[in-house]
Amino acid sequence: MRTPYGAECKHYYADFNRGRNTQECRLPRSASGKWTPDLCKACPIPRIQLANACPHLVLNGRIERGFLGLTRRMSMAATCSKASGPVAEPAIGCGHCHEDSPALQFSLE
Numbered sequence: 351m352r353t354p355y356g357a358e359c360k361h362y363y364a365d366f367n368r369g370r371n372t373q374e375c376r377l378p379r380s381a382s383g384k385w386t387p388d389l390c391k392a393c394p395i396p397r398i399q400l401a402n403a404c405p406h407l408v409l410n411g412r413i414e415r416g417f418l419g420l421t422r423r424m425s426m427a428a429t430c431s432k433a434s435g436p437v438a439e440p441a442i443g444c445g446h447c448h449e450d451s452p453a454l455q456f457s458l459e
């Protein structure tokens with residue numbers, strides 16, 4: 351679904367039908383404050399989803415406070431469910447799936 355800032359995000363949910371006024375971020379998050387739609391503006395998740403469609407990539411969000419606690423922003427941590435480890439560059443991925451790729455094994459032989 352498209353966020354209020356125009357990015358496509360699979361964790362965003364909104365329902366304005368028949369008088370409803372529901373907006374939610376369904377990204378799993380650690381308890382770090384109340385989510386509001388303005389956090390979508392600078393959120394890195396839509397860009398990562400666009401760059402990396404790996405089914406093993408697991409993203410967890412966290413709402414962080416900025417300078418003097420005046421600003422808030424969404425940050426995230428990425429892990430690989432296949433390699434069971436952190437992913438340093440979630441937009442690229444950890445690369446463990448490529449080790450099993452038949453096309454890559456053929457080219458190495």
Ligand code: SF4
Nearest residue numbers: 359362375390393395
């Ligand atoms: S805060 Fe980020 S993950 Fe959550 S709905 Fe907005 S863009 Fe998506």
